[in-house]
Each structure stands twice: as C-alpha cells, then as structure tokens.
Amino acid sequence: MADIKYTDDHEYLSIEGDVATVGITKHAQEQLGDVVFVELPEVGKAVAKGDEAAVVESVKAAAEVYAPVSGEVVEANGDLEGNPGLVNEDPEGGAWFMKIKISDKSELDGMMDADGYAKFVAEQG
C-alpha cells in the first residue's frame, strides 16, 4: 500500500519504495477548471525540491507544478499530452504527472497526510 503525502502547493505524492508518483490534487484541478494542456519534464531530468517540473494550463490559468522532492524524473505520463482532460477526470489516479526517484527521503518529513490536507484546504476557504 502506497503512502500518500500532500504539499501546500496542492500536489500529492504516492510513495512506493524510493519512487514518488506526483500529480495535482482533486482540489487543485477544481480550482484550475478544465485543463487544456500539460507540459511534462523529460525523463532523466534531475530536479531539486521546489524546481518547476511541469506546467498545467486551463483556459484561464497556467500553473507551475513544482518538484515536491529532489531526485530524478524516471517516468512522465504521456497520456496527458493527448488527453489533458484526464487531469479533471482522474487527478489522483490515471492523471499522475511524473515519477521521481527520491534522492533524500527526509524531504518528505512534515508533508501532510490526507486528513491534514483536507483540513488545510478547508482553512484556505
């Protein structure tokens, strides 16, 4: 069973071993509206925590997706390029953005779990 963590940039990480599957949360896609375009990182790219790793665009907004952890991008979800709407349909499932091989697991410390994130979203109103 994967361990799921959330960031205050509205990204989630589903962690299995030392690989994190990263995407944007259901709440984030609701805020964006209909997603029309996703730009993904190249596989093999090294990212540091906080780097811009991907871009997600709706009709009215563009948002950077930051690498929530440092590491190497080992896979990018090619399905999103042909079907960006998947981000709205299945954000925390089939519409993951990238898989990052985590270089420093201590960066996960302090991230929120599902309950913590739900509370965070509620507080933001």
Place this chain on the structure above:
Amino acid sequence: MRYLPLTDDDRRSMLADIGVQNIDDLFADIPEDMRLKELIDLPRHASELEVERQLGEMAARNTPASSAPFFVGCGAYKHHVPASVDHLIQRSEFLTAYTPYQPEISQGTLQYLFEFQTQVALLTGMEVANASMYDGSTACGEAVLMAQRLTRRSKAVLSGSLHPQYRDVVSMLSDLSETSLETLAADPEGTEDIIASIDDETACVVVQSPDVFGRVRDLSAVAAAAHEKGALVIAVVTEVISLGALKPPGEMGADIVVAEGQSIGVGLSFGGPYVGLLATRQKYLRQMPGRVCGETVDANGKRGFVLTLSTREQHIRREKATSNICTNSGLCSLAFTIHLSLLGEAGLMKLASINHANAVMLADALAGIKGVDVLTPSFFNEFTIRVPGRGVDVIEALVDKGVLGGVPVARLVPGEKNLQDFIIVAATEVNTAEDRKAYVKALTEVLS
C-alpha cells in the same frame, strides 16, 4: 463641446446625487499642491473647420506618393487599394469595437481574424499564423525571441541583407536581454556565406527574401544547414505582394515566417500603423507570441470563434508570458484580409506579375543611362543601382525634378562608407510608362 454629452445642469445634479459639493472633491486624492489651478498652456478647443484648416496646412507641406512618379520602397510600398476596403474598415462595428473578449458579441472581429490567419498561412506556405503583430520589424524581433525559447539557445545570426532597421530592432533586443548576435556585413552583391556562421549555439538564422537590396533568395540550402545544427530559420518578407509570384518560405524550409503586410490593404501613412504577419509550424504553436483566434462551437453546437491559447499571454502568464504584446494590429489586419479576399489567388498573382514587369522594364531603362549599374540580377519589384556620386545627393536632385526616385542605402546604414553610391529602387502597379520615362529623363539630367 461637441464630444461631451453632459450639460452643466447634468453635472450639478450628478454631483448632488454623488453627495459632493464640486468636481474637485472627486480629485481630492491628488495631493493639493500638485493639483493644477490653471488650464495647461495649450490652445483652447476648436471647431471641426478650424482643426481641418490647421492640419490641412501641415498635410499640404508633404508630397504624397500619388502626386509624383514614385519609386520608394524598402519595407513600405505604394500600391493601389480598392475603394471598398476603406469603406468597410470604417464601419462602426469594426472601427469602434475592442479586442473580442466577449465572443458572443464579437463574432465579426473573430471571424475575420480566423480568415486572416488562414490567408497568412496559405500565403507564406506555413501551417499556422497569429492574429497579427505591430509590424514586420517588431514581428522579426519577436520571432528571434521565439526561436530562442524553442531551441533554448541564445545566438541569432542575421543576414547582411536583412532590412537594416529590422536588424536594429533585433540587435536592440539582443543588447538589452544580453543574448548573442552575429550580424553579417551588408551584402548588396549577394555573396555572403551565412551557412558558415551557423554552429551548435545558433538558435536561428534570419534571412530576408526578396532581401533589402531586392534580390530573390532561395532559402533551401540555408534551411538544410540550419536544421542540421538544430537551428531554426526565420524568413523575412517586407514586400508581401512578392508571395504572389515567388515560392513561399514555407516550401523552402522556413520554421517561422515574418512579414510586413502593409502592401495589402494598408496605406503608406508615413510608416505606420502597419500589420505584422507571423506564421509558423503547428508544433511551435505554444511558443508563438500574440493573440490567436480558434474555431469552436457554442452551447447550441453552432460554429463560432474565440481568442484561444491565452495562457501564453501576459494577462495570464505575467512575467512568464511569451511576449509583453497586448494590442495587435486589428483594423490593419481587417484591411489586409478584405483586400486579399478581393484579390484572391488569381488577382494576387496578376498583381505580382504586373509589379515584376514594371520593375524589369524600369531596371532595363535605368541600365541604359550612362554611369548607372543595376546590381540585382534576380528580383521581384525592387532592385539596387549604383550611381556615380552620393545616392543621397542624387535622390535630392531628383526631388527637384519632381521624381521620388528611391532610397539611398546610406540613409539606412549611415556608417557604411562603401555603400554611399547605392540607391534602392522599387516599381509597383501604380507606375506608368510615363513615370518610367520621367525617371530616366530626370536621372539622365541629374547625372550629366
């Protein structure tokens, strides 16, 4: 005051409704000592008749292109525009609308932008085009920035026969954004080896055809060499009528085509407003600057058009936008699209052939004058001649004989001492056999 509908009674009652004593209460946030107590020192209001008189006097001190044998080109051309074009662009619904932010009540503007984009793509032989830039020169600057984003490389290589003012625009951008630039020497004889300047750092090569000296250039070899090194080719066209006669840049491997669209539908107007065209390949779409219009359907399934891909633009992307451009050249693109609808392929090709014919006949006639050399073997409607003496003086002397004979190269590149005796000469459909005779006679007299 003819433009201000409020009466003094209106003003008084409105101030009362707002709940203030006088108009200056509404300007209270301006610091007291900064508020102007007197009228600014300019003339008071004037009637239509009075304004017409004053501006008419200024206008009368200029020599309009249509009033003399006229052979001036170099990026702006005297062409005939059908009367219906100017009539249509002055319709209130086009003239006094703004950017089509509300597509339900802006389909007129959106539909012509979609038509414009299609015409530009067809004309340049490219896949897609935007809804216009300010003019050809700024489009050229934007194209270089676009190529730098696409290739993630910095260096731009500019042909020496790119219009010098276009080159200046690119080099200003390059200076201020600290990217690298290689500019080849001015090349009236067409001998530059631009391929030698392309390397692994090169983002793009910028080549104009017909070039500023009038020469027609085949871009295929440059494109092949650039693509080999992972660089892009930006083709520049300053005389868009030439695309009615010449193989389009899209068929010669260009990745981005920028053009000055003034020749179709837009008058000379002393340099502006004009209309910049920018076309590219579908795969480069998301790095294209400027507004674009796209097809979609409405809630009832009816075809319609909207501004789209706006996440590239400044109002959403702010400092990460592809460009800071906001305004386009809407009404000039309308004039362009109407004129080109009237011409169609058949009309444009015929217009282009008349331009070419007139230029060929003029070149042959000028070549017959003792001391004059025509330097351009292949050209569309513009070519370069060498005259004995300074081109600037010859052009001035021609003015005294009532002929506007072209552009001295020295005006565009004042620093280049070896180009002082060159003149760039354009001929279009407006020139008659009499105009050509007048030019030959005047130039013969000036040089004798």
Place this chain on the structure above:
Amino acid sequence: MSMNKAGRPTSAQGGQSSDHPTFTGNKALQIEEPLIFEVGDVGKTGVDFPDPEPHEMRLGGLERQKIGLPGLTEPEVMRHYVRISQKNFAIDAGVYPLGSCTMKHNGRLNEKMARLPGFGDVHPLQPESTVQGALELIDTLAAWLLEMTGMAGVAMSPKAGAHGEFCGMAAIKSAQIAKGDARTVVLVPESAHGTNPATAALLGYKVRDIPAREDGTVSPEAVKEALDTDVAGIMLTNPNTCGLFERDIVAIADAVHEAGAYFYCDGANFNAIVGKAKPGDLGVDCMHINLHKTFSTPHGGGGPGSGPVVFSEAIAPYAPVPYVVRNGDAFSLVESVEAADGAHPFGRQTAFHGQMGMFVRALSYMMSHGSDGMRQASEDAVLNANYIRAGLRDVMSQPFGDQVCMHEVLFDDSFLKDSGVTTLDFAKAMIDEGFHPMTMYFPLVVHGAMLIEPTESESKAALDQFIATLRDLVQGTKDGDLVRFTGAPHHAPMARLDETRAARDPVLRWSPEAHAEAAE
C-alpha cells in the same frame, strides 16, 4: 364609393413574435455567414488589372505555382463583411464600459484627417524635404504631450502601450548601465496589468511583487520595504487598476529616487487626470501614453494602438531613435544611434517612425478639445464613474469600501454570494440588456472583479439606463431567476462558446480537408 378590399392588413393583430425556427437559421437582420474560403473561388477576383506588358522573368527560377486563396467579387465582399460586422458590439452601438480600456467616442474628423493624402499617402523613407508637414505634425504632438505631462523628453515610435513600457524600462536600464549601476529587480504591485511584469521579464529583470494596503492603494512603507540596491525601478499604474489615485505617489517617488531607482508610471489611465495634474510634478521618470485610450484613436477590434513615452531629464537622453529635431522652421529626423548628437539612445524599437496614422488622429482630438476641453473630459469621465458608483453602491459591493474613485469604479462579487450567479453570468446577462460587459476578473487581486469605466462620452440618460439595468439584474439574482444569468446571453448572435474545446484541440485556420470532414 369604390373600395379596394384586397389590401394588406394594417393592424398588428396576430403578429406576436415567437422563437419560430427559420429554414436558413437566419434571424432577420442576423444572417449566418460562412467563411470566405467557403464562398470564394480561387479563379475569381474582385480587382481588375490590365495584362502586364511583355517582359523578361527575373525571379531566379523561384516562380510560385499556386496559393489556394479564394477570391470574391466586390458585391460578394461587401455582403460578407457587412454581415459579419453585424455580429459585433461597438462603442457607436452602445455603452461599452470596459474598465481600463477607455472606450470613448472616436471622432470622425480624426479619420478624415488621417486620410489626407499629405499624411496617409506619404512614405516613411521619402526625402525629408518632401515630408516637412509630417515631421511638423509629430513635433507638434510631441510638444503637446510634453506640455500636458510636464516632462522633459518624448519617444514617439512605440507602437502600443506594452511597446511603450518596454521603451521606458529599456531607457531606465540603459541609464543605469551608463552610470555603472546595472540593477536586476523591478517592483510591480500585484494589481498591475500583466504587461508590466511581462515587460520587466523581457528586459531580464526579476519581478518583486508589492502588496496593496486595505484601501486598494500602495503604501510608501511597502515600497520602502522592498527597495534595495538591486532595484532598478518601480512600475506603478496611476490612477491604479482599482480606479484609485495613488495618493502617496510623491512619497513613493521620493523613496524610489532615494534608493537610486526610477519611477515608471503606466499611463494607461492618464485619461482621468489630463489637465488636473502633471506626472512630471509627481516625480515620474517615464510614462507611456496610450493614444488609443486617452486620445481616442479607434480601438479597431484590438489595434492598432500607439504608445509614446515621456521622460524626465534623467532618462530623456536614453530615449530610442528615431526622433524629430526642429531647427527654426525646418524639421529633420535622427534615425540612427550614430547620428544622435549628445544623446545616448538605447537603440531602435521599430522600423520607421511610429504610428503616424494614430498621431494625426490624436492631435486632431487634442486640438478639437483644447486645454479646456481635455480638462472637462477628464472631469466628466471621473464624474460619470462616480455617478455609477453612487447609483449602485447600495446593491453591489466595493472591495475597498465606498470611496471616491477616478475614471472607473471597481466592484467585487460578494454581492453575488450564495446567489448561484457568478461575475461571468452577471456580465453575460448584461449582453442581453444591450450593454457590453465591464472588465471582469481584473485586477486579479479582487475576487470576481468588475471594473466599470463609462468614459466622458456617455450622456446622463445613458448612465441612468445603465444603472437602472444593473439594479434590476442585481434584483434578479435575488429573485432566483437563475436562467436569466446562467443561460445568458439568450439574445446574442451566439450562445456561450466552448473555450475548453478551442484550447484543447486548437483549430487556428480553415483547411479544405478538416472542414470537409466536419461537414460530413
């Protein structure tokens, strides 16, 4: 008496209208019109030419074979463009209160003047001796702009507002480089137009956001907080995008100057203060002026614009080429950096000399109004905006409280809370009532922003009808008649358009294959 009993009925009895569908899909004056590619023909042309005289071909073997462009005859062209024009809203048709865009009346004299052959039919590279009147016009307009702004120098060539912003910031950058004091950061308030941060980024600057204080303006303290020796300047719109005059502008300018930085003022809203205050007195170093906003050159469906920039003494020497020099009664052009005696232009921003056609129109507007009329226009614009504020303040909500505004008034969407109606729905319902919506969702700092700029061109009767309509719409949101809003516009040429589809799978041009497929 003999009577003709077979005449047409003359009462309206039985003629009540309904939404009866038509065979053509047309609705009387609203006529569907295909694309030119669907009505034209590549063999057809609407322009007659003589055959070219026999000549040699010198195209270097690069002749073109085909283009694929359809042609239409003149009657077809007229019908096509007239029909599509009728699907556009326009200032001449109704109230167009697009905040920050200044949709004021476009005097037709200006169009006539721009078309005088002496202005409209002169070439930018004709010898100077043949264009003395054109150069005089540019010089005169420049002088008027300097007088009304109280500034020292002006660049006329920028093609639009954003091009002017670039011009001003490029001059600032050049001035600092020349002093050996190159800097890296530009301060931009969060409420700024998107062009401001985009311009700064284009010049390689990092953008540092400045928050607004509670009343919607920028505080000198916030600016001081953000200033350091990296800061090249601040880009501040005044009056700002919330329609408020930055009342601490002088203190802000002083703080900026003290830190060795410069003050770029976005002049998009200069129309509120012409004749009331001079930017030069307020400490501004550069300001662009949108001739298409303040001086009424037509918006033309999105352009062309024109964005001359005025400069303080400190920045003026770095203004770009070209510029006009007056020598007694004679005028000449400085067209190259080399020829700029005693100045240090940062370069050239465009071929030729700027938007001459717009210069003529703007000067024609200015001369028509004169100093008295331009001040009156500013006052009326501010009066009209405040009149709307007063007429709506009890039913709509203002994000920064009920305070005097300049030429535009800002509302937010809190009055729509729990109504099920969004700012967008509300705006679309205005379309059905015959008004162009206000600017929406801008400035970004205000939730569901609605920015209303009536301009001085509206009569009191038009304003009264506008206010009454908006009050009725607000009441409608409370009465629960949601379809009036969520389904709006009900009476426009088109229903709401699917922008998601347009962006997901962009179709940016007609092509025979794609459109033949779609028709099947």
